[in-house]
Amino acid sequence: MSSGSxxxxxxxxxxxxxDNPALEYASKGSDFLYPVFVIDPHYMKPDPDAFSPGSSKAxxxxxxxxxxxxxxxxxxxxxxxxxxxxxxGEPSEVLNRCLKEWDVKRxxxxxxxxxxxxxxxxxxxGYASAAGIEVFSPVSHxxxxxxxIIRRNGGRPPLTYQSFVKLVGDPSWASSPLSITxxxxxxxxxxxxxxISEVPTVEELGYEKTQxxxxxxxxxxESEALKKLRESIEKKEWVAxxxxxxxxPSAFLTPATTVLSPYLKFGCLSSRYFYICLQxxxxxxxxxxxxxxxxxxxxxxxxxxxxxxxxxxxxxxMRGNKICKQIPWNDDDELLQAWREARTGFPWIDAIxxxxxxxxxxxxxxxxxxxxxxxxxxxxxHWEKGRDVFERLLIxxxxxxxxxxxxxLSCSSFFYQYNRIYSPTSFGKKYDPNGxxxxxxxxVLKEMPKEYxxxxxxxxxxxxxxxxxxxxxxxxxxxxAHDSASKECKRxxxxxxxxxxxxxxxxxxxxxxxxxxxxxEDEKPEVKNKRQRKLIG
DNA sequence: TCGCAGTTGGTGTT
DNA sequence: AACACCAACTGCGA
Numbered sequence: 001m002s003s004g005s006x007x008x009x010x011x012x013x014x015x016x017x018x019d020n021p022a023l024e025y026a027s028k029g030s031d032f033l034y035p036v037f038v039i040d041p042h043y044m045k046p047d048p049d050a051f052s053p054g055s056s057k058a059x060x061x062x063x064x065x066x067x068x069x070x071x072x073x074x075x076x077x078x079x080x081x082x083x084x085x086x087x088x089g090e091p092s093e094v095l096n097r098c099l100k101e102w103d104v105k106r107x108x109x110x111x112x113x114x115x116x117x118x119x120x121x122x123x124x125x126g127y128a129s130a131a132g133i134e135v136f137s138p139v140s141h142x143x144x145x146x147x148x149i150i151r152r153n154g155g156r157p158p159l160t161y162q163s164f165v166k167l168v169g170d171p172s173w174a175s176s177p178l179s180i181t182x183x184x185x186x187x188x189x190x191x192x193x194x195x196i197s198e199v200p201t202v203e204e205l206g207y208e209k210t211q212x213x214x215x216x217x218x219x220x221x222e223s224e225a226l227k228k229l230r231e232s233i234e235k236k237e238w239v240a241x242x243x244x245x246x247x248x249p250s251a252f253l254t255p256a257t258t259v260l261s262p263y264l265k266f267g268c269l270s271s272r273y274f275y276i277c278l279q280x281x282x283x284x285x286x287x288x289x290x291x292x293x294x295x296x297x298x299x300x301x302x303x304x305x306x307x308x309x310x311x312x313x314x315x316x317x318m319r320g321n322k323i324c325k326q327i328p329w330n331d332d333d334e335l336l337q338a339w340r341e342a343r344t345g346f347p348w349i350d351a352i353x354x355x356x357x358x359x360x361x362x363x364x365x366x367x368x369x370x371x372x373x374x375x376x377x378x379x380x381x382h383w384e385k386g387r388d389v390f391e392r393l394l395i396x397x398x399x400x401x402x403x404x405x406x407x408x409l410s411c412s413s414f415f416y417q418y419n420r421i422y423s424p425t426s427f428g429k430k431y432d433p434n435g436x437x438x439x440x441x442x443x444v445l446k447e448m449p450k451e452y453x454x455x456x457x458x459x460x461x462x463x464x465x466x467x468x469x470x471x472x473x474x475x476x477x478x479x480x481a482h483d484s485a486s487k488e489c490k491r492x493x494x495x496x497x498x499x500x501x502x503x504x505x506x507x508x509x510x511x512x513x514x515x516x517x518x519x520x521e522d523e524k525p526e527v528k529n530k531r532q533r534k535l536i537g
Numbered sequence: 538t539c540g541c542a543g544t545t546g547g548t549g550t551t
Numbered sequence: 552a553a554c555a556c557c558a559a560c561t562g563c564g565a
Contacts, residue, residue, distance in 0.1 A: 160562070161543085372546095416560040421547085427546080494560095
């Protein structure tokens with residue numbers, strides 16, 4: 001036990017030194033400071049049954065990104081005369097033990113709106129206050145405090161971006177400078193009986209070196225985040241003229257966006273600091289784009305989804321989710337797996353799914369393409385299934401934003417124009433007529449002439465032979481015929497919307513079953529056959 | 538009740 | 552590149 005007063009800084013997200021009010025408060029007026037990260041085996045230990053290398057919750061790319069972020073945090077803490085203390089176990093148990101053992105007087109951690117942390121934090125705060133420990137848990141992950149916004153909107157979250165923007169105005173902290181640097185931190189006290197370790201490597205967590213052939217080109221950590229931020233901000237014209245929907249989803253050597261999302265997800269980069277940098281830049285240019293399409297607009301989108309997610313019970317499900325249209329999605333594991341394993345037979349779709357697996361990141365519009373294809377566009381598979389795959393494989397997967405976007409793309413909420421379907425062939429062609437993106441991520445199609453690379457099943461046999469890629473043998477035939485599949489999807493969406501309107505959203509399991517049967521009966525036999533033959537040309 | 542707006546569709550024309 | 556047209560949804564505010 002240490003003499004003198006001790007504070008414990010509990011890192012979860014917010015893996016940074018800059019703009020970290022919890023860390024700043026923890027370091028003030030304390031004789032000892034314990035900076036802690038708890039590795040929860042449920043999140044980190046290898047799961048051999050998962051469909052990709054990684055734990056039961058996270059793909060290896062994100063685990064690696066997290067470990068890199070922790071190492072960087074450790075070295076940044078060391079520059080301030082401290083270090084990161086890594087502990088293992090169920091977080092609330094580990095924390096309770098540390099609080100006792102180190103006689104902690106003050107516990108600090110960034111507030112988190114996700115259901116997982118909401119539940120965990122209730123436990124931890126309960127213990128701390130019973131023991132008379134001061135708890136400081138500021139909101140610093142987002143620009144605004146979602147709870148404030150919801151309160152100011154009469155207890156309900158705003159459900160459109162425009163109404164959100166109108167409501168929030170400028171962030172309250174923007175007029176006073178953020179605390180970007182710390183000069184030093186109090187020393188660490190004695191560990192007592194608590195078992196402390198260094199930041200582990202992926203191998204130390206039990207992962208084989210050979211488990212992944214190509215891994216994400218994006219390296220975790222605050223230092224990398226700030227470097228990337230500076231590189232983006234230096235391109236003044238590019239930032240000022242940024243229009244999200246105009247980006248090129250097929251650009252991979254130089255992505256069309258900042259790729260700061262994974263750093264925002266783990267809090268390696270403060271969204272508030274990013275926002276201030278953008279405002280500074282905007283002040284110094286002749287003209288600049290505006291929300292929703294501007295870069296600052298992207299940060300507002302992030303806050304928008306955080307706010308709606310926080311204020312909507314069962315946000316991550318269809319059932320019991322008041323803002324989610326009830327739609328009789330298919331339960332087709334075969335189609336889901338084809339999508340997940342990049343075997344749909346649509347090169348544009350499959351290349352994106354390979355990039356997801358290898359890089360843990362792809363362009364926003366590429367995500368739109370594959371999400372639309374899986375759900376309302378072609379396969380009519382439940383958005384929750386696609387959400388699970390993204391949640392596991394994306395290095396930037398963020399609970400509120402990922403669920404929000406799946407609700408959006410599946411036309412379950414926020415966006416309702418289900419007639420607008422991304423073509424799994426022409427959408428990509430428009431940006432990359434030569435198919436370089438496909439050639440890179442699907443080398444099996446490397447030699448396919450550009451006339452056929454988006455629809456290789458239409459290539460004559462002689463061309464397939466010459467390209468050393470026989471469709472049906474070296475690369476799959478398409479799992480659906482897009483024309484008939486998308487027509488059928490539209491028909492189902494129309495019926496489902498009509499039912500939701502008729503029952504004013506109160507659609508029961510039974511209503512959905514009945515609709516499923518009706519849709520089955522009404523389906524024109526020729527469409528059905530074509531669809532079920534799973535394929536063609 | 539009506540008209541309008543909504544970050545990012547597809548296709549065809551100029 | 553910019554526009555019209557297609558076919559047409561919802562939520563919101565007047």
